[in-house]
Amino acid sequence: MRHRPWEESADFAIGLAPIEEARWLEGGEADPAARKDPLYSEHHDLVWGETEGSRPGQLEVAALLGVTPGRDLPPLYAAARTVADDLVLVEKTNGQWRVRAISLSAPTFFTAREVLGQDLAHIHAPVNGFNDRFLARLLRIFDGLRPGLILQRRNWSVVNSDQSFTPFSAPIRAGIGEIASGDVGRALFTRVERQTVRRLPQTGGVLFTIRVWLTPFQALTESPERLAAFAGAWRAAAPEFAAYKGFHLYAELVEGFLRAHGESHSVNGA
Structure with a gap:
């Protein structure tokens, strides 16, 4: 279980913290292109999108990752297929930070076509309370992010799927009722999104990365503290x-899983 963000916060929070360049992308996948290329071909508008005028920023991302794009692929996708992370190019246009290009092979219930061209307020609108509590701070972070600084945050959820490509929630959640209580340790997963942001010094945009880690619930029982x-x-x-x-x-x-493994107390400790 590589990441356990619930040990830091039970709530959603921006939680961006600086990390060293050596810790930027975590890897852990031998051949990302083998997973991403079929999705790019078969579900193109769900996993890929670019807006007019975004190619300079895309080329800077590719250069940052040491990728020389050919003529057959957009530069951001050429870069994305070399790393496990999804890559999102965010640039400020007409006074708003907007998604200008996106490679999204491991979506958690959203698609590239839904967010392409949208600003940060629109993207986070479905997150209850986010815009009221955090949007102003997030915008300040994007505005003030200096070159060379890399920030990281982690987000978490619970799902009944071991698949990283989950653009839609309905087909997955339809199977919840079929899970037997004794199978929860294998059927439910913690889904952690490790996200980073860094400034692109030449074009001025921000590169947003998303790396998904899935771990079966059974791993929670490896220690009482966990x-x-x-x-x-x-x-x-x-x-x-x-x-x-x-x-x-x-x-x-x-709750049945927690009680079965000795965690029977309530929120209030009763």
């Missing part, structure tokens, strides 16, 4: 966060 930390975050999650993540859909299964 299980207790998850149980505490699960039960203390703010209502708007829990609603956005669909926690209520998994509540019976998760």
Whole structure:
């Protein structure tokens, strides 16, 4: 279990913290193109999009990753197929930070076509309370991000799928009722998105990266401390966060799993 962000916060938060360049992209996938190329061919508008005028920024991303694009692929996608992370080029146009190009092979219930060209407020509107609580701060971060500084945050959810390509929630959540209580450790997964942002010094945009890590629930039982930390975050999650993540859909299964492994206390410790 590489990342456990629920040990830091039960709620959603910006939580951006600086990291060294050596820790920027975590890798962990021998051949990302083998996973991404079929999606690019078969589900093109779900996983890829670019706006007019975004090629200079795309080329800077490719250069940053040491990729020399050919003529047959957009530069951002040529770069994305060499790394495990999804890559999103965000640039300021008409006074707003907007998604100008995106390679999205591991979406968590959204598609490239939904966010392409949209500004940060529109993108985060479905996240209950985000724009009211965090949008102004996020915009200040994007405006003030200096070259050479890399920031990281981690986001988490619970899903009943071991697949990284999940553009739509309905087909996955339709199977929740088929999960037996004894199978939760294998059927449910923590889905962690490790996200980073860094300035593109030449074109002025921001490169946003997303790396998804999926771990079966059974890994939570590797230590009592690990299980207790998850149980505490699960039960203390703010209502708007829990609603956005669909926690209520998994509540019976998760609570049964926690109780079966000794975490029977309530949020209030009763």
